[in-house]
Amino acid sequence: MMSLIIGFGVVLILVIVFMIFRITNLVNLVKGDREKADSGNGIHAFLFMAFMILSLIGFFWYSYAHFEKYVLPVASEHGVVTDHLFWITMVICVVAFTIIFIVMFWFTYKYQYQEGRKASYTVDNHKLEILWTLVPAVVMALLIFRGLRTWNEITGPASKEAIVIELVGQQFSWMARYPGPTDQELGKFDFRLIDATNEFGLDLTDKNSFDDFKSLELHLPVGKEVLLKIRAKDVLHSVFLPHFRVKMDAVPGMLTTFKFVATKTTQQMRDETGNPNFNYEMACTEICGKGHFSMRFPVVVDDEETYNKWVASQEAWLKANPDYLKRVPENLRELALIKAGLTPDNGSGQHEELQTVSNR
Amino acid sequence: MATADIKVHTDAHHDDHEHDHEHHGNFWTNYIFCQDHKVIAKQFLITGMAWALIGGILSVIFRLQLGFPEASLEWLRPILGGWITPEGKIDSEFYLALVTMHGTIMVFFVLTAGLSGTFSNFLIPLQVGARDMASGFMNMLSYWFFFLSSAFMFTSLFISTGPAGGGWTVYPPLSALPQAIQGSGLGMTLWLISMALFIVSTLLGGINYITTIINMRTQGMSFTRMPLTIWAFFFTAVIGLLSFPVLFGAALLLIFDRSFGTSFFLSDIYIAGEALPHVGGSPILFQHLFWFLGHPEVYIVLLPALGITSEIIATNSRKPIFGYKAMVGSMLFIAILSFVVWAHHMFVTGMNPFLGSIFTLLTLIIAVPSAVKIFNYVTTLWQGNLRFTSGMLFSIGLVSFFLTGGITGLFLGNSAVDIQLHDTYFVVAHFHLVMGSASFFGMIAGIYHWFPKFFGRMMDERLGGIHFWLTFVGVYMVFFPMHYIGIAGFPRRYYSWTNFEAFSSFTDLNMLVSIAAIITLGAQFIFLFNFFYSIWRGRLAPPNPWGATTLEWTTPRHPQHGNWPGEIPAVYRWAYDYSKPGAKEDYIPQTIPYSETPESNLPHENELVKLEMGNSGAIVAGDKKH
Known part of the structure; x- marks a missing residue:
């Protein structure tokens, strides 16, 4: 009954709106159209100006006032570098954006239609065009130069001393495999050997596999280079460690890697953020099915001593x-x-x- | 012959000429299996609008989940049935299906078929001065393949296992294994069939557009006199013709992997308690093939919108478009570069990092022609005499979105920065603004601007203004906050973020986004009302309502089959003689020879006058042969 009344009300309102529309239409027809068109023009010009001012104020205010909320603290060596590049790009973009945004909407206001004024017949201006082709080109060149240098460092080969940890994605959880303390080498695996217990598909004919251990938490030593070896059992997944600025897909049939150095232990991060419950986390960022959003994997960064103890205790x-x-x-x-x-x-x-x- | 014509014409000119192209026939041949480009354009338009509505509604459903995770969606049960869980929530698998279908529908069915299909079909013959497309029959096939494709995709929405759910990029193995997600069963099969048909449709259309533009331009319509719309449609068709077949190949190989046990994209998979026999395939190969279309597809979607707005902004600024040659040049440059940037979607897929370097370089280069286009638009506004018609409002909106969304490409195109931002909401914000909303605004702008030519009546400008402001502000409210959410690292395609401490904030912004999305969708109903009301009850359109220079406004109010009742007009000048100094009016149509406008001719144009005299003689002689 209630929904019937609501439905009836909605229909009534729509009919009234329609009637108003019809009546104003007829009134305008009688008054003549030109007058109306001109007044609408001024309103739009004013609204564009208002929109420009209000949206810029909103943008700068929110970006400043809520800075802490949207910027994740960084806890890796290369993360500091990529963040730096991010903020350089941000400054360039915000400056360019603000200037063009203001100029464009200011033009829409300033050059709104006026009876009798004639627009200028400006076809082109080669100097101006060369200038605004070259300036973006130079800026791009600088960004590319910085970006590629960083990229090459990040994706370069890991050092021999790097601690190797294997991450395996599956629907819908992660597993980590550490090389045992006796040989420091991960054993071989084969997907055909996977079963309910042997989730890694460990190849036990390889002697390196004997001391490998499984962990349902990613433990990392602080200040040491870590090489993640990433693979997936079923579909694509993606390792995402937001605080470490690490992301790499897990691909069935193909091993991927990412090397990085964590710079802050979990405890240091708790002190820094003032949040005693802070924990590092790992997420999946490649659509993988029903439970894609629930693939949380806890991450712990320890000082070296604690880390070694933890490894020994596994x-x-x-x-x-x-x-x-x-x-x-x-x-x-x-x-x-x-x-x-x-x-x-x-x-x-x-x-x-x-x-x-x-x-x- | 006129006696066989069952329609009553109010057009006085109509009976004065010989009717080579007079149309007879019944409802079926006039409106359904019609070979006239204008009718086909309308068919694409209406189908595209229907898809846009479906795609928009799907997005609002998943925004309800994201913005109001606590709310009960029990009231959607009558429509969604079993996809609403007993707790009154959207099923998390259906959520992925919604995201997938929203993407597929918007990118392919609305912004490719709905935009290119409509405006390329409608404007190419009218603006280059042709009676119809090169092949009317192929053109008709193009629509009906699209319709068939639509039918398959639409059907997939209603099957019990749900439509495809592996994301619009349908990366295998997820899309290849029904064990992995229900949508990869029949839903994915229908998706692939539908896309295969869609590609056939696009190719049939594209070949026609290219042929018509190259071969069927009227007398005097040299390439350098073509309006920018035509240039844009031309580049779009070329890009589509070169890239869509690659997607066809990828789809075919995926069909083989799914149904015939091949291993193109599958390898080393253990799922649902068994190791699959596939060995040696590479999921990365599919990504390369997909994005080899997928990235040019961005420009297939965007270029027509840019072409449309170039035309509308020049017309309503009463100014020539600034830097016509630079505009054509940057579109050409963008079209070429669009083929060599695809792997910037794949920086962190495990592809060779050296490739990442190359694609960073090429990707950031594409920012230069894009920046040039923005500068040209802004300079066109400078010292203009701007009339804010609805089409103009949406065009300015497009430039604003193109700027806002395009500039964030500098972050994402740089591989080192992309590591953190990849697959977060930052990407969602970026491409929805620069490609989704910008192209959508181009489409809407085009509808408002050419509605008088489509239906012979005007749309209501006040409703157009209201529609614009609600949509413009609404779209910014939807997508701008997503930048913050993305910088904070929120991954996309997440049903809920509450599992993570790092992503547990921003419930306020997500709610704002969802509310804005609902309002924006609501505002589209104003447009729909305006559109359908004006088809039958709108003000009658004058022959050239916007004072535009291009050829389509020289046709009768209701152009019949063949477009011009008499001879096809010849073209004597470029399309942008607005506010020319010395001219009587503030525009000179392309059909006016320089010899008639001595008062406004530039020095080099005066020299063309002599040539014109020779030419017009040739036209008469040429026409008599027919």
Whole structure:
């Protein structure tokens, strides 16, 4: 009933608006059209001017007053550089934008129609045209120069000492794999070996895989170069670490990398932002399906000591899943037991017992 | 022959001439399977408007979710049915389908077919002085392939698994695997069929536009005398002809991957508990193929709008367009460069970083001709005598959007800065302003400006003004705040941001954006009313309501098939003789020879007078042969 009344009301209002439209139309027809057109012209010119002034005030006010709100604190070495470039570009853009914006709307106001005035017959002006082609070209050249230098540094090869961490995206979560402390090398993987337990598809014929461990948090040491090796299991995903200015797609069938140095620990960031609950986060920025928006991965930046302790405290994947020892070739089992931190006494053949111990 | 004509003509000239092109026939041949370019243009226009409405409504639905995440959308259940979850929210998978369909519809169906299809078809023969397109039959096919394509896409909105949901860029593997998202089942199949048909339509149209412009210009209409609209349509058609086939190829390979087990784009995939047999493909390959069309597509959408506004701004400033040659030159430069910048969409996809450097360089170069165009528009306004007709208002709006949205391209085109901004709301703000809103304004401006030629009546200027201000301010309120949201790192295509601490702010701005989006959509109904009311009840249009110089205004109020009842007029001058010093009126139509305007001729034009005398003799002789 209520919606019927509302519907009726809406129809009534529309009919009234339509009637007003018809009547003013007829009145204008009687009065003649020219007068009306001229007055409308002045109104539009005035509105353009008002729009220009109000929108510029709104733009500068919001950008200044809410600066803290939209600028993310930066916590990586290259992030400082790209942010710098961002702000250089911003200054250039805002200056150019403001000048053109003001000039354009000022022209619309100043040169609004006046009976009897004749527009100037300006066809072109080569000097002016060359000037405003060259100026943007030079500015672009500077931006390109700065940008490419930064880009080459960011995408250049990582140093040998870089800590390698593997990130794997899947619908709809992330996993991290760290090389074990004994060999510092990630083991090989193959997507055909993936199953419900072996989520990484670890190739256990490779001895480097024995001490690799899985983490559901990304732990990073502060001040050390980290090389992310990124891959995806099912569809495209994208690693996005907003505070570190890091973004790289995770592509099934293709390994991608990103190297960076975190400069602030989580604790330092908490102190700096004054937010005791601050946490770094990682998000997915490539559309990947229903749960795209929920692929949050916690990130922790520790000082080196804490980080090393954390690494030492992690359990090798093989230790957590001793069933998979049988995938290890006979001649490597001994090594696997040692690297994974399993007691050799409990060797292969006693999986059940081991499993109960480690799954406790 | 006139006796066979069932229509009553009020046009007195009409019966005076021989009717080579008189149209007979019934409703079906006149309005449905018609080969007349003006009718086909109207068909594209109406279909495009219908799509725009659908695309706009879809965007408002997902803006409701983003702006009012707590609100119950139970009231949408009668329309959306199972896509509303039991809690009264939009299903998060359907949200992606909405985003995907909004993008696809707006980019292809509204701003490619609706814009190019309408105005290229309508204006090319009228402005170059041709009876019709080079091939009326192909032109008709072009519309009906588009219609068929529309039918497939429209159908996909109603199937139980939902329409395609992998984003309008349909990146595989998401778009190739129904296990990954429901929309990649039948919805994606329909999407691909629809796009294949769409490409056929675009190619049929494009070949026609190019042929007509090159071969069918009237006497005296040299390339340098063509209005900028025609130049823009010409470049657009060339770009489309060269780039759409690549998308066709990509779509075909994707069909193979989806249905026939090939591995062009798929490799190393473990999904839904099994490892798929695909090995050796590359998802990046698809992205290269897609953006090889996708980036030129931006200019396919934008150039016609720029052409339309060049014409409208010059006419209503009562001034020649500033730097005609620079305008043509920058469009040509943009058209060429548009083919070599595609990979700036892919800086962080894992493509070789060296490619990133090259594409940064090429991308930022394209800013130069774009800047030149803006400067030329602004200088055209300088010392003009501006009449703010609705078309002019929307044209100025376009320049404003082109500036606001274009300048942020300097951030995104620079690979190092793009790392942070890629796939955030900053990108959404950028392309919606520079390509979406600017082109949409170009389309609306064109409708207001050429409505008198379309339907022989005028649209209401006051409603046009209200429509403009609500839409202009509304669009800025929708897209400007997104820059802040994007700088803060908010990723696009997110159903909700509450999972993240970093993205938990800006509920206020998101609400503002959504409210502005609703108002902006609402304002379009003023336009729709104005449009349909004026078709039947608008003021009768005078022959040349805007005092424009171009050829279309020399046709009768309702041009019949063949456009000009008599001979096709010859052209003697460029299209921008507005406010020429010494001239009696503030415009001189292209059909007036220099010999008739000795008072306003420039020195070099006086020399052309002699040539003209020779030429006009030739025209008469030439015409007698027919």
